[in-house]
Amino acid sequence: MPKYRSIFISDLHLGSKGAQAVAVAEFLKHNTTDRLYLVGDIIDGWRLRKRWHWPQTHTNVVRRILTAAKRGTDVVYIVGNHDEFLRAFLQFKVSFGRIKIRNRAIHLGADGKRYLVIHGDMFDGMMRADRKWIMHLGDQAYNFLLWVNIKLNTVRSRLNLPYWSLAQALKKRTKRALNHIHNFELHVADYCRRKGFDGAICGHIHVAEMREINGIAYMNDGDWVESCTALVEHHDGRWALVEYKPDALRSAPGKKLEPVAM
Numbered sequence: 001m002p003k004y005r006s007i008f009i010s011d012l013h014l015g016s017k018g019a020q021a022v023a024v025a026e027f028l029k030h031n032t033t034d035r036l037y038l039v040g041d042i043i044d045g046w047r048l049r050k051r052w053h054w055p056q057t058h059t060n061v062v063r064r065i066l067t068a069a070k071r072g073t074d075v076v077y078i079v080g081n082h083d084e085f086l087r088a089f090l091q092f093k094v095s096f097g098r099i100k101i102r103n104r105a106i107h108l109g110a111d112g113k114r115y116l117v118i119h120g121d122m123f124d125g126m127m128r129a130d131r132k133w134i135m136h137l138g139d140q141a142y143n144f145l146l147w148v149n150i151k152l153n154t155v156r157s158r159l160n161l162p163y164w165s166l167a168q169a170l171k172k173r174t175k176r177a178l179n180h181i182h183n184f185e186l187h188v189a190d191y192c193r194r195k196g197f198d199g200a201i202c203g204h205i206h207v208a209e210m211r212e213i214n215g216i217a218y219m220n221d222g223d224w225v226e227s228c229t230a231l232v233e234h235h236d237g238r239w240a241l242v243e244y245k246p247d248a249l250r251s252a253p254g255k256k257l258e259p260v261a262m
Contacts, residue, residue, distance in 0.1 A: 002032040006233035010039035010203025011223035021057035028064040040080025040119025069098040080119035110237035113198035120204035123187040189213035
């Protein structure tokens with residue numbers, strides 16, 4: 001029996017220098033599942049349009065996903081804002097091999113509840129047509145932070161210090177960022193309540209979270225740029241967030257790592 005009933009991962013941002021592709025490949029190698037949901041921003045089309053960056057480690061992630069689908073895992077790719085170029089194909093209900101491409105999905109949990117699976121950019125006020133330029137400007141600033149973060153953690157690694165995310169630290173200390181996250185979560189929960197869903201599973205804001213909001217189960221699977229987190233559903237209906245430590249992967253790339261419950 002596969003280790004999990006379902007795995008949800010998002011915001012891999014393959015094609016960007018900040019992608020933790022080694023961590024993703026290791027996680028997919030050692031964690032099997034009946035259903036794998038790729039919840040948006042898997043490929044970073046925004047980055048690739050500006051500058052091509054696609055090392056072998058990024059190809060390895062794609063191979064892991066294709067191998068899982070070939071071996072019987074039901075793989076659903078939910079389109080996000082960074083891979084929005086795929087939305088042009090949604091009207092045709094297309095599949096790439098055995099991978100289904102969708103704008104959203106409805107997941108029936110082992111607990112009998114109905115969950116809306118969506119990337120989440122539709123709930124982000126910055127993604128409005130008249131504000132999209134702000135989002136692209138913010139993306140440039142965010143990528144600069146990731147570049148600084150890589151340099152910083154290179155030094156920390158040499159000093160035998162653990163991995164530390166500068167972007168995550170700034171989010172936790174900035175009131176405006178906290179308000180943005182809070183408003184996003186409320187919008188998602190309100191939409192699900194109005195549409196009759198029991199819960200929501202999303203990504204987009206790079207903040208892993210599991211909590212109840214006005215009777216709606218809000219679950220965000222985080223990202224694989226800053227935190228390397230995934231949302232998993234056990235066969236008995238339990239939900240959990242799991243984390244893979246990027247620094248542990250660098251120090252022992254061939255070692256099987258166990259996810260840590262968050």
